[in-house]
Amino acid sequence: MASMKFYCDAERCIECNGCVTACKNENEVPWGVNRRRVVTIKDGEPGERSLSVACMHCSDAPCAAVCPVDCFYITDDGVVLHDKDICIGCGYCFYACPFGAPQFPSSAAFGSRGKMDKCTFCAGGPEENFSSEEKLKYGSNRLAEGKLPLCAEMCATKALLAGDADIVSDIYRKRIINRGASVMNWGVAYENAGLRVSQGKAGKASSTD
Amino acid sequence: MNIARKRQMRNVGILTLLLVLIAPLIPYAISAVSGSSVQGNEYQTQVKHPGGDLWREVRQRDTDVIGRTQVKGVDTGILINKSGEDWRQYRMEMLAPYGAYLMGAILGLIVLFYLVRGTLRIPGGFSGKKILRFTLNERMVHWFTVVIFWLLGVTGLILLYGRMVLIPLLGLEGFSITASASKEVHNLIGPLFLVAMLALIITFIKDNFYASGDLKWLFKAGGMLGGHVSAGRFNAGEKVWYWLASFLGLALCVTGLILDFAILGQSREIMALSHVIHTIAAIVMIAVSFGHIYLGTAGMEGSLSSMSTGYVDENWAKAHHDRWYEEMQATTTKDSKQEAVAGGVAATGKASPISDN
Numbered sequence: 001m002a003s004m005k006f007y008c009d010a011e012r013c014i015e016c017n018g019c020v021t022a023c024k025n026e027n028e029v030p031w032g033v034n035r036r037r038v039v040t041i042k043d044g045e046p047g048e049r050s051l052s053v054a055c056m057h058c059s060d061a062p063c064a065a066v067c068p069v070d071c072f073y074i075t076d077d078g079v080v081l082h083d084k085d086i087c088i089g090c091g092y093c094f095y096a097c098p099f100g101a102p103q104f105p106s107s108a109a110f111g112s113r114g115k116m117d118k119c120t121f122c123a124g125g126p127e128e129n130f131s132s133e134e135k136l137k138y139g140s141n142r143l144a145e146g147k148l149p150l151c152a153e154m155c156a157t158k159a160l161l162a163g164d165a166d167i168v169s170d171i172y173r174k175r176i177i178n179r180g181a182s183v184m185n186w187g188v189a190y191e192n193a194g195l196r197v198s199q200g201k202a203g204k205a206s207s208t209d
Numbered sequence: 210m211n212i213a214r215k216r217q218m219r220n221v222g223i224l225t226l227l228l229v230l231i232a233p234l235i236p237y238a239i240s241a242v243s244g245s246s247v248q249g250n251e252y253q254t255q256v257k258h259p260g261g262d263l264w265r266e267v268r269q270r271d272t273d274v275i276g277r278t279q280v281k282g283v284d285t286g287i288l289i290n291k292s293g294e295d296w297r298q299y300r301m302e303m304l305a306p307y308g309a310y311l312m313g314a315i316l317g318l319i320v321l322f323y324l325v326r327g328t329l330r331i332p333g334g335f336s337g338k339k340i341l342r343f344t345l346n347e348r349m350v351h352w353f354t355v356v357i358f359w360l361l362g363v364t365g366l367i368l369l370y371g372r373m374v375l376i377p378l379l380g381l382e383g384f385s386i387t388a389s390a391s392k393e394v395h396n397l398i399g400p401l402f403l404v405a406m407l408a409l410i411i412t413f414i415k416d417n418f419y420a421s422g423d424l425k426w427l428f429k430a431g432g433m434l435g436g437h438v439s440a441g442r443f444n445a446g447e448k449v450w451y452w453l454a455s456f457l458g459l460a461l462c463v464t465g466l467i468l469d470f471a472i473l474g475q476s477r478e479i480m481a482l483s484h485v486i487h488t489i490a491a492i493v494m495i496a497v498s499f500g501h502i503y504l505g506t507a508g509m510e511g512s513l514s515s516m517s518t519g520y521v522d523e524n525w526a527k528a529h530h531d532r533w534y535e536e537m538q539a540t541t542t543k544d545s546k547q548e549a550v551a552g553g554v555a556a557t558g559k560a561s562p563i564s565d566n
Contacts, residue, residue, distance in 0.1 A: 010263055017279055037280035039288050041266055049263050053288055062297045068368045069388045070376060086381055088389040090368065091471060095481045096297045098289045106472055112396055113471055 003059070003078035004121050004143075005165040006152065007172055008052045011179070012159035015040050015050035019151035019160050023054070026122065026150040027139025033103040035119040036151055052151070052160050055080060055101035055119035063093035063102060077143065078165075079121040084137050089113040121162070122149040284476050296481035300488075305369060308492040315496040319503045326433075329509045332528045339520035340537055348519055350412045354405040360398050362495050364391035369488070399465050406458040416442040417451040422532075442533040450501055457490040464490070 015038050023029070023036045036054035057080045064072035064080065071086035072093075091113050094102040104113035124141030127134035134141060142150060152162030161168045266274040267288045275286040284290065343351070367375065368391055376384045422438075423445035429438045431446050438444075443451065464483035467475055505512050511525040526534040 020280065032282075034280045034282070034285075037278050037285055039276035039278045039286055041263065041274060041276040041288070043277040047262065051267065051288060062293060066297050066300055068372050069385050070372050070381060071385070083381075086385040088385060088392050090388075090392055091480075092300075095477050095484065096293045098291075098293050100284055100287065100290060100477075104471075112469070 002076075002164040003166075004057060004123075004163065005078075005168055006054065006056060006121075006149075007161045007168045009159045009161065009172065009175065010049040010051055011175075012157040013038065013050040013052060014157055014159070016156060018154050018156055019052045022150045022154040023119070026142075027120070028135075029103075029117060029139065030105040033105055033117050035101075035103065035117065037100075052155075053099050053101075054151070055097075055121070056099055057119075057121055062096035062098065066092045066096045068092060073126070075123060077121075077123065079123045079143070081120055081123065081125055081138075082116065082118070083126045084115045084117075085126075087115045089115050091116075093118075119149075122147070283474055290477055292478045292481050296484070299485055304485075304488050304492070305373070308369070308488070311492060312496045312499070315499050319499060319508075323503075323507065328507060331511045331522060331525045333524045335511065335522045336524045338523040340523055340526050340534070341519055342515040342521045342526070343519045345519065347412055348516055350405075350408045351516055354409045357398060357402050357405045358494075358498070361395055361402060362491065362498075364395040365488075365491055366495075367391040368395070396469050399469050402458070402465065403462040406455070406462055409458070410455050413443075413451055417448045419448070423448060437528075439531045440529065440533070441536075442530060444530065450497065453497060454494060457494045460486055460490045461494070 017038050020034060020036050020038060024034070027035065029035055036052060038050055038052045040048060040050040042048045057078060059078070061072060061074070061080045063082075064070075064074070067082075068090060069086050069088055071083045072080060073083070074080055089104060089112070091102075091104060093116060094100070094104065101118045103117045105115075105117065106113065120138050120141075122140055122142035124130075124134045124144065125138030127137065129141055129144045140150070142148065147153065149162045152160045161171060265271060269287070269289055269291045273287075276288060278285050368388060371384055371388055371391075375387060378384075379387060420441055422440065426438045426440055426445040427449075431438060431440075431444060464487040467473075467483040468480055468487060471480070505516065509529075511522050512529075515521045523534070526537070
């Protein structure tokens, strides 16, 4: 049983917002809703880094714990999904979520919250796979087609990784090892860095992964 | 002499042996004291984790770091919201269980008190003579507040305990409809609670200031421990309830408005904090209201009519609010003279304080 995870490589993200656009287009999310966003820390200063963030599909999901109507469920792939027919739009998941993933289209009186919308890992929802209801409420179901989320697939620098946690962490580990190899000689990526001596990979910023 | 010298020689021998054994450890001791690691091995250089600073900022470890993002919205520049987990812990592990314990304990105490003491009868029974205790205005303000308070209280409790209590009974879909209706009622009726609270505070503030004798009333627990305690129009217990309800009610209104109007751009941290204050105030107010309701209905004979018809029995007034009774007797004689001149009961809702019905 897989456990699907996102990982954003801060050394690669160039804040192009391609993932945000890809997500909006693929899932046709409501106006004002952004399932994914790119945040830049220290914008314009030394040490500037950008990270793309959406629902991280937590194993112990705080949103599911606090939901008063118990509308969340976790798929066999470890994707945290919710049932919009059950959701009442109370906003508790938004208070509890560390990543600001839950989104609310403001629809009702006093601008109160409509039904929550969030990243589905492109895995649709509780409706029948590829049905028009599923498409309308939750967006695309790429996972059922055997594809990964479009945000990660579209990422130009392969900063945003999505997939089984074991594979994602394996790719990232290889990158770290190779970065350590290169910065000893070039010293461009990290300040005061130097993990280990070059292993004949001088000048190569990363592996082919 | 010889023995002493032999012992000295042996001691020197042991000391020398110890020094020889310790000697190989000396370089380690020096390096430990000076703090420098063994140099000359590039595989063991101390390196700061290159992502350390970044992730410390992302995780909001030391300071609140707000990044820049193209996505407009509340808190979108924050990568990790550190207050979320605290709020989850509060709601799931403190509010839900301890709220239930508090309300259950108060209910239990009331049932126990009822079983021990039963309904507190009017000493001397009903006299048949009635005194106006609450005017029509006062009663309307009271019941207006009651209806709104319980609409909000019940819907709020449904949202807090429904997942535990009602989902097993109604199922997910059935409870979703209930909870959705509860949320809408709570959010739409909520702002009216401010109107009700302000009306309640203004209407009843006159007789709820501290008066001499109130402390004595509290020390004697209002005569529950036996003996008679005198009181004015409102006794110290009612005054405590008035001020408690006023402050908790206003806190509920302020935090409720922050939570209700989610479009004003308030941060999650502010909303989570508001929710904490809102729920503590609500649970305490609901728990204390159980006692208020008990004393107004089953707990005390003759008290309910004060809020329904507005009148109480003269003997009830003498027993529970003797000083108020005396004041009323004094003013009544004046009023009845005035009314005799004016020609009967005024239509303004200020009925004659004494009536024979």
